[in-house]
Amino acid sequence: MGLFKKSNTNLPEFWKIYESQFKKPASKNFDELTFVVLDTETTGFSFDEDRILSIGALKIKKETVSVQEVFEIYLEQEKFNKDSVHVHGLLKHGQRVCISEISALEKFLDYVENSIIVAHHAGFDLGMLNSALLRNGLPKLKNTVIDTGVIYRKTLIKSYLVQPKTNYTLDELAEKFAISKKDRHTALGDAYITAVAFLKIVSRLREKKNFSLKMLMS
Numbered sequence: 090m091g092l093f094k095k096s097n098t099n100l101p102e103f104w105k106i107y108e109s110q111f112k113k114p115a116s117k118n119f120d121e122l123t124f125v126v127l128d129t130e131t132t133g134f135s136f137d138e139d140r141i142l143s144i145g146a147l148k149i150k151k152e153t154v155s156v157q158e159v160f161e162i163y164l165e166q167e168k169f170n171k172d173s174v175h176v177h178g179l180l181k182h183g184q185r186v187c188i189s190e191i192s193a194l195e196k197f198l199d200y201v202e203n204s205i206i207v208a209h210h211a212g213f214d215l216g217m218l219n220s221a222l223l224r225n226g227l228p229k230l231k232n233t234v235i236d237t238g239v240i241y242r243k244t245l246i247k248s249y250l251v252q253p254k255t256n257y258t259l260d261e262l263a264e265k266f267a268i269s270k271k272d273r274h275t276a277l278g279d280a281y282i283t284a285v286a287f288l289k290i291v292s293r294l295r296e297k298k299n300f301s302l303k304m305l306m307s
Contacts, residue, residue, distance in 0.1 A: 103195045104227055110203040111231050119302055124149040124235075125160075125204040126287060128279035129214045132166075136220040140167055141190070144197055144218075145276030147284055148204065152291065154284050160200045161277045163187045191225050194218075201232060205302075209259045209283045211236040235305050237262065237287050243304070244293045262286040 100108075116122055127146035133139035146160040165187045188196075197218070208214045211234050219229040238257055245253040263270050263282050266289045272278025294300050 100227065101195075103198060107198040107202070108228075108231065113203070115203070115233075119300075120151055122302065123202075123204040124207050124287070125201045125232075126207040126280050126284040127160075127201075127214060128208065128276045128283060129217050130274070130276045131217055134213070136216045139217070140164070141193070141217050141221055142166065143276040144193065145278070145280040146197075146200065147277070147280055149207075149284060149288065152288055154281075154288075159277065160197070162193050162196060164193050165189055190221055194221060194225060194227070201230075204232065206230070206232045206234045207237060207283065207287050208234070209237045209262070209279070209286070210256075211238075233302075233306065235287075237283055237290060240290050240294065240305050241286070244290055259283065259286075 125146050125148055127144065129141050129145075130143045131139050131141050141164055143163045144160070148155040148158040163185045167190070206215070215230065215234060222229060241257055241262060242253045247253060259279060259282055260270065260273070262268070263273075263286070266286055268282050268285045270282065272281065291305075294304065297304070
C-alpha cells in the first residue's frame with residue numbers, strides 16, 4: 090500500500106469507525122475521562138527502519154486501572170534485530186502467537202477509541218505507531234497525548250539550588266514512586282509502571298489550584 094495516504098473514501102471501515110468517535114465532544118470533567126496507557130517494544134529506535142514487536146496497554150477510568158481491559162499483542166517480525174533481543178526478549182521464531190502489522194493496528198484502534206493516550210517519552214511510541222499507520226496507508230492517530238516524563242517535572246520544586254533534569258527515565262519514576270519493576274521491558278509491564286506513575290503524578294498535581302487536563306497537556 091506504500092507510503093501514501095488513502096483518500097477518506099478509500100480508508101478501511103475500522104479506521105472510519107475509529108475516526109468517527111472524535112466527532113463527539115469530549116467531557117470537560119477530568120474524572121469522566123478514559124486514559125489508555127501504552128508502551129511498545131520495538132526492534133530499535135528508527136521510525137523508518139525499525140518495527141513494533143509488541144504493544145501493551147491498559148485503561149484508567151476514575152483514577153483506577155481497569156484490570157478487565159488489558160491489551161497485549163505481538164506482531165510478526167518482519168524485521169529482526171538480534172542486538173535488541175537482550176532488552177525485550179522477543180525472538181523471531183518464539184512461541185507467542187503473532188499477528189500482522191495491519192491486524193495489530195486494527196485491534197489497537199478498536200481498543201484505544203478516542204481515549205487520551207498516556208505514555209512515557211510518548212514521542213517515541215507515538216512515532217512508531219504513526220509510522221506503522223503510514224506504511225499501511227492510514228492517517229496518524231487523532232488522540233490527545235500526555236507524556237509522564239513531562240508531567241512528572243511539573244511536580245518538582247524548582248529552586249536555584251535544585252534544577253529538575255530535562256528527562257527522567259521510567260526506571261527513575263518507578264524508583265521514585267516505589268513501583269515494582271518485575272516486568273520491566275515488556276510492553277504491558279512498562280505500561281503498568283507508567284499507569285501507576287501517572288496516577289501518583291496526577292494525585293500530586295491535583296493539589297495545585299489550576300489543575301486540569303490542559304495543565305497536563307501544556
